[in-house]
Amino acid sequence: MPNESHEINSKSILIVEDESIIALNLKYDLEDLGYTVIDIVDNGDDAIDKAVEFRPDLTIMDINLKGDLNGIQAAKKILALDLAVIYLTANSDDVTFNEAVSTSPASAFIPKPYNIHILSKNIALAINRQSVESEKVNEARGIAKEENKSQEEAIPVESAEENLIETSQKIDYQNYLQYGDLQQKAKDEYKLSNDAIKHYESKDADSKQTIIVVEDEAITALNLKLDLEDLNYEVLDTIDNGSEAIEKSRDMFPDIVLMDIQLKGNMNGIEAANEISEIGIPIIFLTANTDDSTAFEALKTVPYGYLSKPYTARDLELTLTMALRKHEEDIKTIIKTENKVSEKNTELIIEKTDVAIILVASFALIFYIIISRDATWLQWILFIPSIIMIFLAVASLKKERPVEEWDVPPFVTLIVPAHNEEHTIAETVNSLASIDYYHDGKVNFELIVCNDGSKDRTGEELAKLKGKFPHLKIITRVPPRSGKGKGFVLNDALEISKGEVIGVFDADARVKPDFLNIIIPYLNDPEVQGVQARVEMYNKDENWLTLMQHVEFAGFGNIVRAKDILGKVGFLGGNGQLVKRDAIYKGGGWDGFAVTEDLNLSVKLMIEGGAIRYCGETSVYQEAVSKWGQLLRQRARWAIGNFETLFIYGPKIIRSSMPVFKKFSVMEHMIFYGFNMLVFFGFIVFVLNFISSALFNVPLLRMEAPFIVAILSAFGFLPGAVITLARNKVGFFKIIYGVFGYWLYSFHLIPLFFSTVYQMLTRKERTWAKTVHMGDDENVELVNEDIPVGEIEGK
16 A cells, blocks of 8 residues: 655655565665655556556656556556656667657656666656646646645644654755745746747757757867767757856757856856746756755756766767657647637637627517517427427337447446545445456456545545455546546546546446446447437435436437437437547547537537447436526536537538438537527417417417417427336326426526526636535535636636
């Protein structure tokens, strides 16, 4: 088990090493320096599991490991989750090194046998550099906030003083950037990152990498220049003072600067490096100053490398290559993030414009009805969704397409995002982890739970279950990245997953043991990219509201069943969805900025020519919300997600090569909330007209469409509701009760529509109303959370 007695100011390190004696010696060396070693593992799988669950400040990774994954493969997955890695290996041959550089740009590549003083400096370098780059991405996404405090800043003064006494002979951890300094450094670098981005984008891929050498000893500078040219670098200039180094760096903008600490003039290399790094040019210190105080002061400037004189040509080559590759990846990440934020800001403008048009059109039509006292047009409009509902109700009576078993069933990854789910997560994990899905006598799936910044006992509950289920993996996400949207959480889990098929479940899900055996065959078709299970409410008998949600989901399942029968036009619904891994990557992963990432992915898959099935043979059971306030917040999120997807992907759907029926089905699905609002608005008009005619013999509004149109417009939803309830094998009176109850329940769609429109017009960031899961605990204090999704306005 990982060491849980972390010293208060200690940086945590995970050691990944297959030779036990080397690992133990490294552990003792690191602890002598004041680091906390959270664990030692000897294989790539355990390395990934420990790193993503316990989030060490650094993972020290050997390349040759036990098991199927080598250190490079394991590092790639760990680095993808924004964690620092350095290689410490005896494999420093060109083939291994080039593979490490090309696939996993870690912070350093240190050959064995290691020098502990050199290693300690590279540890500080890696931790500081990774922290600053992480904060720069937060700046680009607009989620770097002043209220995000580090653990160090939260330490009581008395505790900190006690710790300093205990570790007085160890590293002074004040040499690491504290959170405030780290964030300021990130802001300074990010503000000036445009020049670095322009330089990167304008650089010819075949041109030599350029370097400025800042060195006060002429002979050393000349030797260094010759060595660099032998390594095929272009030395733009050699400079012996800090002021000129800054000036030349701004003018020439080299790919990297090699910086000595002792320089001529009034400015030393540390001061010069601070200014140059903020321009966006990476720094490597190359110095004879080996005392720790000077070295760590230099490392607080957050360079990309640190070399001590005298250096070897091989050390110089390794350090330069790793630094340039990591800097390149850091720049790419910033570009990708900024482009995504820019795209989402543009989409937000489109959404607001389209919503405003809809709102103005709605009020104009209402005003027209009042002035003209004529609602005939409304009858014809309502006739469209009513006919669609009747058509789909009849189509749902047809038999579903048969499925075929796999010759070799695919390995499956089940993912559960969890944010403050202490009341349901244990039962969900027990249910999902106990699925009876085996191949060759082995469990043929893994379960990944993403603890997304939970502030309750979710983490403790998961820790209790880890020993019970070896195939359970835990990802820990922390502020400011946590709590920003389900799509971001799913993408993190995707990075470390092994499954050919990825299943997504909510933290209140429950399934039967045969769930995967029933649903997986639906994916045994090259055309099919995803499948959605039937959704039922396990607490449907709690009250009238929970029962109506059960009926509602059954009705939705009936509609999707019909679309599946007619053309494999299913939709992924968040809980109980399974998608082929390759299809997710082809679609660009889940959109973390999307309010409904499941619908977003569904549409992208179908635009690309894929199909989505519906499986009504097995169910995922979830908790229906029991309060109207929770329901309206939840449905507002769904409605916003539908409209978002409609406005952004509508034109792409129309231009796509999808068959006409498929295009129509997808568009109709996204317009669901708007159309259904009209249906029940039509009910109100119909009832008011009926009362007016009965009491005063004069209709309130003219409704002059043919009688059959009027009837179908008002009651088109009935056949589908009756078929849905009958399929659930309930008695006649329960069918009548269910139909009438659902009719009353659906009137909430009218205020929901206008509430949704208002929220979309006034919001400055994408937010979703997190559903509160109570489990079986009825004494839970309800807390509704608005969780920002992407926070796209922060830039």
